[in-house]
Amino acid sequence: MSAQLRFGVWALVYGNWASFHHPEDPVDASWERNKRQILEAEQLGYDTTLIAQHVVNPFGEEHDQLDAWTAAAGLAALTERIEIIAAIKPYLYHPVVLAKQALQIEEISGGRFGINLVNAWFKPELERAGIGFAEHDARYAYGTEWLTVVRGLLSGERTTFHGEHFHVDDYLLKPASRTRERPAVYLGGESDPARALAAEQADTWFINGQPQQDVHALIKDVAGRPRTGDPLRYALSAFVIARETEAEAREVLAYQWELAEKGQATWDGLVAKADPKAVMFQTFAKHPHIGTNGGTAAGLVGSYDQVAQRILEFHELGISTLMLQFQPFESEQRRFAHEVIPRFRALSP
Template structure:
């Protein structure tokens, strides 16, 4: 299992807790990235939103791509997965920008391609907002252009949404044949596109048995296309405590739902512009990306055993959220990662 985490570019993950002790600043992002690769984390995901959908639109949020370039220059081992939304980036220009950052990082950049969901943000920034399936049609063409720019000496393309004429991109990305392209989605249109054009599939938090069924479905789609195997990742919010009672107390604190919270309207916008396979509760709203559904809550032994269940279900990567991020990542690295990478918790108990 690889361990990744969401870079807290929004100042936290809890919609009902105003101050989580992690400011949306470059200083905090740099400190977190540098420490994380020292203690055993493999990857960070830098989300891309120009407005803050968790703490409220007036709250600070860091720009994804300038933050990524800076992180590439101050880290040595960490994979930097950066979210990119096709409607906000012309594909040939993004391919050029990403190739340069990949060179700066020594081949550690990857993309998380996101078909935009936030209509309000798009309107405020003067960006076109397509309907759901149209967004995936656009994303398909966008991916074709990026891939062609990265791989071909000269590249031309003419589609419904994008055209390029005899374009040249040099230098190419350091990672060959291309930086890893991750994408998430639960609708039929999303799954079909990801199976055909991406390298890895990401999903929101869910129990291992649910994740296992989703992984099996995506593997079957991939096999039907006679393409190489995919990687699979899922989101999760981790609460590690010395006792179950302490873990439950923390969950009660962070799920004290306030429908008046500044991010609640943004959450409603997300629900209205996505096609999820299941209903999302107000408790799910409390922590972004359905993180609590992963069930990574309890003692170090309980959380480690849960992670091994995800591994058996077919996951390669966990994208974790913590609050406060740095302190809880230190705890997780010290108390959970060794259990996952070493002796299984059940075997430790029997020894």
């Protein structure tokens, strides 16, 4: 168990993270809302935020979508303490260009930046742009080469790489990080190629929300794979519904399911456009949930004390970062900071 659990929030890049029909949570993916959300999260004591990357909104192209990388640069300049993590799909950026952008945001933030490599699952985003959508394992082969180049450049190394997809000769980027070796590298995905890549090259592996026994099995598998350097850390996504009593929380959960039924056609349309080999969606089918990336399947639904206890149990399994979703987001972000985090700290000082 790591010394201290870090709490993070997902930036509102889609406009919200559950129902588009919630009367108290407008679908608003604007820069202004995201800026207010993350500045308040920092003030409330959250340690990190994740900015998911899509060019178009997968819930419908008629909806706004915040750009991850320009938003990350803006947030890096406006904040003082919170870590900024920007997701990246390797096919969208050449590794040399991306590494340069990442190092610039590292400079802007004063050493608080991280990249989260994800293997794209939303096919129209790449297909309609003419980029093409390669087969699942081929995307990971591409991503492995991509990350190899990026890691070297992020570390300030003079980089030469010749592979199937990239040919880089004697490339050096300056300035490199002035505060540490390089920006942090996160990786999402639960397929076997994703697990192997996480063990080989990531600093932290993101796990989708799911029951504790499943999280334990995933950590055990990846921890047993070959690795050099510091031990791999583990992060978990979760959607939180916490109230004074378990009955109140269950009532809110029931209401969220009612709202989810109104949006079922939208969700079905999203799944139809996703890569069927994406393990994430196979996991979702086993564990119905509210929110994205596993959401309430992590079990953080209950009284303040129950949720704090379950978080402690995840921490004891090896989770070092929780990346959280709520609805309505801003008010529940405050509730969690005021009611659950202090209870967790009391359990795990």
